[in-house]
Amino acid sequence: MQLHQFERGLQGRVAIVTGAAIGNGRAFCERLAEEGATIVIADIADASETQQALEALGATVLSVKVDATKPADTQRMAEEVMKAFGRIDILVHNVGKYEEEPFELLSFEQWKDMLSLNLDSLFLSVKAVLPAMKEGGFGRIIALSSDTVWLGTPYLTHYVTSKMGVIGFVRSLSSEVGKYGITANAVTVGLTAIQRPESQQSGRVSSSILEHILPSQSIQRADEPEDIANVVAFLALPASGIINGQAINVDGGVARH
Numbered sequence: 001m002q003l004h005q006f007e008r009g010l011q012g013r014v015a016i017v018t019g020a021a022i023g024n025g026r027a028f029c030e031r032l033a034e035e036g037a038t039i040v041i042a043d044i045a046d047a048s049e050t051q052q053a054l055e056a057l058g059a060t061v062l063s064v065k066v067d068a069t070k071p072a073d074t075q076r077m078a079e080e081v082m083k084a085f086g087r088i089d090i091l092v093h094n095v096g097k098y099e100e101e102p103f104e105l106l107s108f109e110q111w112k113d114m115l116s117l118n119l120d121s122l123f124l125s126v127k128a129v130l131p132a133m134k135e136g137g138f139g140r141i142i143a144l145s146s147d148t149v150w151l152g153t154p155y156l157t158h159y160v161t162s163k164m165g166v167i168g169f170v171r172s173l174s175s176e177v178g179k180y181g182i183t184a185n186a187v188t189v190g191l192t193a194i195q196r197p198e199s200q201q202s203g204r205v206s207s208s209i210l211e212h213i214l215p216s217q218s219i220q221r222a223d224e225p226e227d228i229a230n231v232v233a234f235l236a237l238p239a240s241g242i243i244n245g246q247a248i249n250v251d252g253g254v255a256r257h
């Protein structure tokens with residue numbers, strides 16, 4: 001048997017990661033860049049720190065300032081990427097927010113804000129990049145969901161509804177776009193280290209949620225962003241082209257009841 005010359009798996013590919021200025025998205029950019037991808041950071045916030053870190057790794061990087069809930073912004077995002085690189089191969093839909101609220105206190109405004117940021121943004125980003133993926137005959141759409149969709153975690157009706165919507169979206173879309181060489185998958189993420197109360201994201205995950213989840217994990221630690229990034233990179237590879245319309249669970253082995 002002859003060994004093939006090893007090539008980084010995403011060399012020559014262009015990957016857009018939404019919500020990548022901080023947190024999980026930044027780890028996804030780093031992992032995709034390690035595989036050789038050109039990285040587009042699409043975020044509403046300043047992403048210069050992440051851009052510099054990626055460039056220090058030797059990556060080609062473009063930052064696009066975008067409100068992912070605005071059609072004109074996501075359209076401009078795709079146009080800027082096509083102008084700069086002439087192709088879009090990968091979309092990691094990472095933008096999203098987490099918020100706990102007991103249902104009886106949840107307002108209609110909170111409900112709509114959640115669905116807008118977590119779901120409208122997915123619709124708009126995919127609408128914007130799909131023509132380029134179709135033209136290139138290759139596409140990987142990877143959308144971040146949450147393992148809370150399987151768990152019945154309290155105080156999250158709006159969040160869980162949006163994240164279940166992400167799964168429904170990729171499952172249906174996958175059956176339409178597979179014939180063009182495009183896959184659409186979701187990653188259902190567990191409690192991630194960056195959201196621990198003692199971390200930078202202080203207070204976003206309440207101690208009641210921590211108490212609810214950690215004891216039921218077979219691996220007694222929160223996910224690290226790098227754990228999720230490995231799965232995102234795997235789904236982005238050309239070799240993963242047979243995986244379509246799936247939700248891959250990355251949550252430390254939470255037992256389901």
Ligand SMILES: NC(=O)c1ccc[n+]([C@@H]2O[C@H](COP(=O)([O-])OP(=O)(O)OC[C@H]3O[C@@H](n4cnc5c(N)ncnc54)[C@H](O)[C@@H]3O)[C@@H](O)[C@H]2O)c1
Nearest residue numbers: 019021022023024043044045067068094096146189192195
């Ligand atoms: N961290 C966790 O424990 C966890 C668990 C399950 C799922 N997730 C999912 O993973 C994804 C990332 O989570 P995170 O904790 O890294 O988030 P984060 O809040 O740390 O980062 C979100 C990023 O999105 C950007 N952003 C916010 N609104 C935007 C908008 N309108 N347009 C463009 N960019 C916008 C922010 O500037 C930020 O860079 C989310 O979809 C989240 O639901 C996270």
